[in-house]
Amino acid sequence: MLFKVEMTVNIPHELPADVIDEVKAREKAYSQELQQQGKWRHLWRVAGSYSNVSIFDVEDNAELQELISNLPLFPYMEITAVVALCRHPSSIRDSDA
Amino acid sequence: MLFKVEMTVNIPHELPADVIDEVKAREKAYSQELQQQGKWRHLWRVAGSYSNVSIFDVEDNAELQELISNLPLFPYMEITAVVALCRHPSSIRDSDA
Amino acid sequence: MLFKVEMTVNIPHELPADVIDEVKAREKAYSQELQQQGKWRHLWRVAGSYSNVSIFDVEDNAELQELISNLPLFPYMEITAVVALCRHPSSIRDSDA
Amino acid sequence: MLFKVEMTVNIPHELPADVIDEVKAREKAYSQELQQQGKWRHLWRVAGSYSNVSIFDVEDNAELQELISNLPLFPYMEITAVVALCRHPSSIRDSDA
């Protein structure tokens, strides 16, 4: 089941550089693991920003909450949209359900 | 090159039913043709609405304008978002550029 | 799986009274049928309005789209919120998953 | 009498971890006590967020103010909606009054 999720990262200026680098590394590893599993189906950068548009493929709402709330960068994130998607009647892709 | 486009359809109540059906049929054919060509890469329905989230893959901005403005339902559409996307540094998909 | 859905009804003034009554009757029957099935778990009126706050219990996003888009009053509705819900870690209700 | 209340928690980054844990523990106990009493009738997590949608059942507005303003996390909360609800004419539930 698909969800569009949009996230903007706002890392506080006063956070030490090494702390920032460490949490970013964990974030990358975490996201690539979920992409490998097919949970995080698409991850795009919004051009001209520190935001992303993502498509998650989860079993249900609870799994979506778990995946998002455990993002290492979650404390520094503004989740600007969580939108439930489903198959469009004109879509030619079965997989986009 | 990818763009996220979000559209909401508002067909006026007073439009005759046959006119509505005809323009919807043209819209479906138009969109499926573009999907076949890979231009309209993803077309999802927003659950609980008459809106969609789409990902277009175009050569440039001009082509995006051409594809969107020629949608048969364009006169009855509110284009609520046009967002330029690009590859996210953490994405594991080459194709998502 | 639960979704909060908020709806506001805007019936055009110029619609004949009998047409309005007929579609309202179908809407009531449709909603009470879904409530009987447990799909439409809660339906509250927002005091001082022609809006409602509803909690739907559905299998997935696709079923939510089907239930909402088939509301007889759907053409005259503004769906102002569709929010995916899940169990709160402090909730004492198993059933609120 | 029912109210929908929506809350988003924004705990300042610089707050010491033990202070955060302590206030969260008090919050959980406080909320579960009210749930036991039936005052806090529903508590759902909004998937992909640190927000909740709640339904309170109170005697009157004054009691709602008392319950909300005494939330241990209240100083770190943004109360994004307080909506008075009442029985919907199509509701099949007497208890949803």
Next chain:
Amino acid sequence: MLFKVEMTVNIPHELPADVIDEVKAREKAYSQELQQQGKWRHLWRVAGSYSNVSIFDVEDNAELQELISNLPLFPYMEITAVVALCRHPSSIRDSDA
């Protein structure tokens, strides 16, 4: 129990003058009856508008819904705010509960 309610009247231009006058007369009578009963405690005009700020004193949310939804002008009204009020700890008025 007090509620602040704010209303803006938008009467369609094409409505015949006599129809408008008739519904306005019913609205005035309806509102003055409720004011006499103490239900509609305050009714102020917002200077420079066709809006009002009102304070209702009702038993519960259900009564508020009944009073508002039965306003003769309700079909032509935009209810822009419904806010539950209660006694302020610094208020010197017992009656403002």
Next chain:
Amino acid sequence: MLFKVEMTVNIPHELPADVIDEVKAREKAYSQELQQQGKWRHLWRVAGSYSNVSIFDVEDNAELQELISNLPLFPYMEITAVVALCRHPSSIRDSDA
């Protein structure tokens, strides 16, 4: 002459407790003095918040500015609405002018 004024208090977390208590005490005394004089005609708490809805009765705009800007909590307040009110043609209260 009446004005509706709405205020939300945002006291910075890092302010020492004794400083907060002192300014709140001055605020209460200041507001009750104005209420005694009839300048601050109504002061209601918005249920579920740290906000109030107030009705001021002043000679003119200048006096309103003086009363509001001298609120002890003014530096920590967001004044979310200042609305000029006047007698509604349907009001049965002479005093609500």
Next chain:
Amino acid sequence: MLFKVEMTVNIPHELPADVIDEVKAREKAYSQELQQQGKWRHLWRVAGSYSNVSIFDVEDNAELQELISNLPLFPYMEITAVVALCRHPSSIRDSDA
């Protein structure tokens, strides 16, 4: 006593030309009469629009309501701002009270 009022005119397309011309003529005469009296102290056009920014000098809120609500174009106007003004402590103009 001064108020800033901002107005945008939206004349329905389907209104006959002669009706529009007639109401515009009455509007011009009405506004110039008030300007002569000093009630309508300033009337500026917002460049690139059919809106204006005005400064009214009135006895009280009631007079403001009377002057605005009797504008011939009032039924076709969106009053986007009504702001109570008073003398700025740094102003060198006595007349700007």
Next chain:
Amino acid sequence: MLFKVEMTVNIPHELPADVIDEVKAREKAYSQELQQQGKWRHLWRVAGSYSNVSIFDVEDNAELQELISNLPLFPYMEITAVVALCRHPSSIRDSDA
């Protein structure tokens, strides 16, 4: 050439009192100098706020930028509106061009 400019001052709480007083004094002198020159034609306080509505009379956009960006309080200001004004066809004032 006239511009409406609206400004809200947000001085950080933690700024030392003497620093605040000093910059306010410079601001007052700066603004009164421009008022003397006729550049800052009107300066009104918005009643119930720490905001102002101003009318500037400048040669061109560049001069407006220079005058605003050199306001001593500029670093602590939110410029909420900059609106180009011009003579209204119904205005009786030649000077309001």
Next chain:
Amino acid sequence: MLFKVEMTVNIPHELPADVIDEVKAREKAYSQELQQQGKWRHLWRVAGSYSNVSIFDVEDNAELQELISNLPLFPYMEITAVVALCRHPSSIRDSDA
């Protein structure tokens, strides 16, 4: 002197096709004449819309009002932004003043 102006065209559905074509032709001629004169310096289409971003080069605000309000499509336009521009201190272009 430069202004950024953004416009969205909303032509009513019920307008006869020939009327639409005629006004569009006048609009194109009008805009190309101003472009030739250098008044309308840039005219871009916003990709995926019926909107444009334009840069006007005018003597003053009054001329901007004249050029915009005389657009043949003006009655069907929403002018979403009018922003006064001036030379940026980092700009390498003298002509962009």
Next chain:
Amino acid sequence: MLFKVEMTVNIPHELPADVIDEVKAREKAYSQELQQQGKWRHLWRVAGSYSNVSIFDVEDNAELQELISNLPLFPYMEITAVVALCRHPSSIRDSDA
């Protein structure tokens, strides 16, 4: 391919002056280099602000992201708009594609 990008700079008050000057110098050099290359085609100051309206000419979305995210002031910037532009059918400029 053209993009309109709008940026507002919010430099934290507490940042040391020398740090601010250094990053501003790098920003100016960076932007003038891109202007020389034709990538940053227009850079205007919004009159009365610390914002700019810019037109970028890039190969694709990815290059836009690279140019914007590498702005020395990027950490202190709010990118308020990124809009894909293309040639307007009425434009007389070939170069504005």
